[in-house]
Amino acid sequence: MIDNISWLAIYPELVLLVMACVIALVDLGVKSPQRTATYVLTLLTLAVVAVLQAFYASSGNTFYGWGNMVVSDAMGNWLKCFSTLAVLVTLVYGRPYAADRDMLRGGELFTLSMLALLGMFVMISGNNFLVLYLGLELLTLSSYALVALRRDHAQSTEAAMKYFVLGAMASGFLLYGMSMIYGATGSLDIGQVFKAINAGQIRHQVLVFGLVFIVAGLAFKLGAVPFHMWVPDVYQGAPSVVTVFLGTAPELAAFAIIIRLLVDGLLPLAIDWQQMLAVLAIGSLLVGNLAGIVQTNLKRMLAYSTIGQMGFVMLGLMSGVVHGNVDAAAVENAYSSAMFYIVTYVLTFLATMGVILLLAREGFESEEIADFAGLNQRSPLYAGVMAVCMFSLAGIPPLVGFYAKLSVLQALVASGEGLHIALAVFAVMMSLIGAFYYLRVVKVMYFDQPLTATRVTAPLQVRVVLTFNGALVLVLGVLPGGLMALCADAIVRALAT
Incomplete structure (x- = not known):
């Protein structure tokens, strides 16, 4: 028998699922080329779900449901809240871009985003x-x-094929690793797996x-070297709204x-997976920052930037357990710094891609670094937001990227x-190298002559959200x-259970 706790644990997911289905049906009757009704319904749904998740998270309660298969805790609920807000902001930024490229013929952008x-x-x-x-x-x-949403765009279709083939391989790695752990422990429940391994x-x-296969599958999802091959091609080939x-x-x-x-499941094997994460982090920092220097396409440069930034996240994740000794304070410090890093990185990436989407217009993508020449003369506000994001990604104080790296x-x-x-020490050296390609964008915006005198225009909601986003990076x-x-x-509460 399913108890009330089980339903309570997945209540926000149920709201999201039901509304995704409702919006898909409502969209069939929408005639507006801008998909206004679909767009407004989607944003309202995401806002309600984000508030629900924030309420769950702030309550601090942890409970399990559906036969211990689902957990609702502070860490998970905050991450779900931030994910929902990220998708909401993405759709606000991306709607004018998608409309200009005939990507709103149906409501697929909205329904697929909600299902994802x-x-x-x-x-x-x-x-x-x-x-x-x-x-x-x-x-x-x-x-x-x-x-692949731009069906008539060869580059997007090619990116989708690469993503599909490599993604299927990574999913196979992860599934095979899980099957090995299941075969060894006799359980699919993460808590039971922990107890079985801890018994020795x-x-x-x-x-x-x-474990090797599980870490390989996870590294692909983060875009860590050497499982990073899809990131530059997909970031560049996908429509910019999908890249965000x-x-x-x-x-x-x-x-x-x-x-x-x-x-939660494999902490007794920390001495093994931390070594794997160290190797992945070194490779990601090295390849991400060195390859980023030679890029002329801004989306491709940001892809290599992401690879390098994920190297920092893995450094945080690998520093919690020393010589197999689990110290509560060290574990909290390490994993909370990694969580802080990835949340602030997502915030900064949103604003960066928001400016790219803002400058794009029908028939022109504005994704080359040269396209940003003289942006300060055309729009000081958006040049300022972009400069703040570049400085933050480079780790320059007093921006949030500096504090994330420092933590x-x-x-x-x-x-x-x-x-x-x-x-x-190695991470600091790589950050200094990486600062070059971030500062190059700032130099182009402020010291190069503009290629066009066209003023930058955008809908009011885009301008407001982008300005607020950029201000948050500074605040x-x-x-x-x-x-x-x-x-x-959030980390303490998650680990306590």
């Missing part, structure tokens, strides 16, 4: 291998369709074999599934481990304590 968000919710809430995998597949299948009665070689989507909310879901699998480096150094300190850098405390509290 539902997949993220299932991933974040999963407390069972099968539930995690179902959520992952719902997200990835919706994402493949979104990338399972052959270590079998567990590590499965791929670079924001799914990253939060990927972080959640890493915490659920590696920390990860502090977690590494606080462990006292020689390898961790060496990795912190959270000056006053990061609130968000950092929220992340720390």
